[in-house]
Amino acid sequence: MLPIIFQANNNLNKTAIFCDGEQYSYAQLVNESGYLASTLLDKDIDLKEERIAFMVNPGFNYVKTLWAIWQAGGIAVPLCITHPLPSLAYVLEDTSASVLVLSKEYLPVLQPYIHEANIKVIIVEEQSNKLVPVHLPNIDLSRSALILYTSGTTNKPKGVVTTHQNIIAQITTLINAWEYSDKDNTICVLPLHHVHGIINVVCCSLWAGASCTFVPQFAPKKIFELFSSNAINVFMAVPTIYFKLMTYLEAITLQEQAELKECMRKFRLMVCGSAALPVSVMERWEQYSGQRLLERYGMTELGMAISNPYDGERKAGYVGIPLPGVSIKLVNEQQEEVALGEPGEIIVSGKNVFLEYWQKPEATKETFTKEGWFKTGDIAVIENGYYRIMGRSSVDIIKSGGYKISALEIEEVLREHENIADCAVVGIPNDEWGELIVATLVLNEIEQIDEKALNNWLVQKMAAYKKPRKYLILKELPRNAMGKVVKNEVKKLFE
Ligand code: MCA
Ligand code: AMP
Numbered sequence: 001m002l003p004i005i006f007q008a009n010n011n012l013n014k015t016a017i018f019c020d021g022e023q024y025s026y027a028q029l030v031n032e033s034g035y036l037a038s039t040l041l042d043k044d045i046d047l048k049e050e051r052i053a054f055m056v057n058p059g060f061n062y063v064k065t066l067w068a069i070w071q072a073g074g075i076a077v078p079l080c081i082t083h084p085l086p087s088l089a090y091v092l093e094d095t096s097a098s099v100l101v102l103s104k105e106y107l108p109v110l111q112p113y114i115h116e117a118n119i120k121v122i123i124v125e126e127q128s129n130k131l132v133p134v135h136l137p138n139i140d141l142s143r144s145a146l147i148l149y150t151s152g153t154t155n156k157p158k159g160v161v162t163t164h165q166n167i168i169a170q171i172t173t174l175i176n177a178w179e180y181s182d183k184d185n186t187i188c189v190l191p192l193h194h195v196h197g198i199i200n201v202v203c204c205s206l207w208a209g210a211s212c213t214f215v216p217q218f219a220p221k222k223i224f225e226l227f228s229s230n231a232i233n234v235f236m237a238v239p240t241i242y243f244k245l246m247t248y249l250e251a252i253t254l255q256e257q258a259e260l261k262e263c264m265r266k267f268r269l270m271v272c273g274s275a276a277l278p279v280s281v282m283e284r285w286e287q288y289s290g291q292r293l294l295e296r297y298g299m300t301e302l303g304m305a306i307s308n309p310y311d312g313e314r315k316a317g318y319v320g321i322p323l324p325g326v327s328i329k330l331v332n333e334q335q336e337e338v339a340l341g342e343p344g345e346i347i348v349s350g351k352n353v354f355l356e357y358w359q360k361p362e363a364t365k366e367t368f369t370k371e372g373w374f375k376t377g378d379i380a381v382i383e384n385g386y387y388r389i390m391g392r393s394s395v396d397i398i399k400s401g402g403y404k405i406s407a408l409e410i411e412e413v414l415r416e417h418e419n420i421a422d423c424a425v426v427g428i429p430n431d432e433w434g435e436l437i438v439a440t441l442v443l444n445e446i447e448q449i450d451e452k453a454l455n456n457w458l459v460q461k462m463a464a465y466k467k468p469r470k471y472l473i474l475k476e477l478p479r480n481a482m483g484k485v486v487k488n489e490v491k492k493l494f495e
Pocket of ligand 1: 191196197299
């Protein structure tokens, strides 16, 4: 039996999930995921790492599908529920997924792909629970379990493959470090195609026997209503979300602020990560909520790697110290460890580290040192025992709203536009979003471009959160003597 199901069996009568006004016990999760696993197996005895993609709304059906895929021996490929067809088709084709599990409402968006690819479709709401569960296979924990897509310094996102063992290491490290327990009640406001939502919130809660409340979309009013009901005691989010929650708090009366502070003060834990938490946001949040945020550092390829302590000083501007079981070194370009106090690239080793980039052996090889340490591309320094993230080695990776976005991917799409001869995309600092995506354009034949029309065109091709928020039209891009675009000069143009 998979360890996560074994854990659930210890809590069968407890509520695991609140969503859509309903509540679901661990027994329902175990039973119904077992039924869905038998549907997926379809008389087979083991899916043997077949890729099963799913586009299912956050909530009971999402977890049921994830657990069903794992129990049937498949690799789970969660799709982003807000992506347009080309981004979804890229993932489906790249993984050559054989089955697609859907919430009914996503059928129309995927219909053109389903029609062409002849992929098997299962509508999750239409699954019968009357089936007799078949015998489920024994899954060796070294087998691959999950593929999540991450943007990097290449123009197309890469599939990050983690094994069951990697996921278990990522979960159990956090359970111990952050003292998750079956008394916790967490809330999931994050998208479920990334580690932050899937592992830190959902899998950790359900491993610990806690309850997890799902909200369909991020909406400050709804979140504060849930906070006020005293039904939540653990909250995790990206800096942009804390920023947006404070914008909401600023607009309500002092009396209402005080009442919410009283509720939030009782929380056991509030965590922030996925992007740098500005010191000002951390300090203001503490004033509003009475909670000192615990900032941590992670990556799709690693789960969480460095964390401020649960007990002990949570230092503003620092991500803390390596989590137990995670080894970290800071190295120079020759892969030699730097002296204490010197900045270096973070490299990581441990059971939490992913297996490979899906069907990209060269990219996988390049990202590990000869000794097998994963090279993150993030630069850090140790000061008074705590790690401080100083930035990334590539300007082409942008972090906006907690999402990692490749400038090269956006540029490639922009260049497909008939009126765009050339372009350069960069991220510029922004209090709310961390970085704001902006673009300089060199136009073909026309003097100006209709930005609204351009953005409408773009979001047919890529996720809306990747679209540039400002444009600047240039006669030519700033280039160096080698003809390469100088991204730091591009950034200055937006100052
Ligand atoms: C949306 N808008 C933006 C951006 N995104 N404006 C500037 N920059 C952006 N990046 C605008 C929209 O155009 C819209 O404007 C308005 O904001 C609301 O858009 P909507 O999509 O509804 O935004 P939202 O729902 O408020 O979303 C904000 C969000 C979301 C909740 C912060 O971005 C989010 O869920 N981020 C979390 C991502 C995440 O989980 N990352 C973890 C990956 P208008 O109203 O004018 O149309 S990293 C990870 O997993 C690693 C392991 C780690 O360390 O955690
Ligand atoms: P992703 O590839 O989407 O998993 O994003 C991982 C990246 O997010 C890391 O490589 C860092 O650049 C960034 N990141 C995550 N947590 C933090 C943090 N607390 N401070 C600064 N950057 C962070």
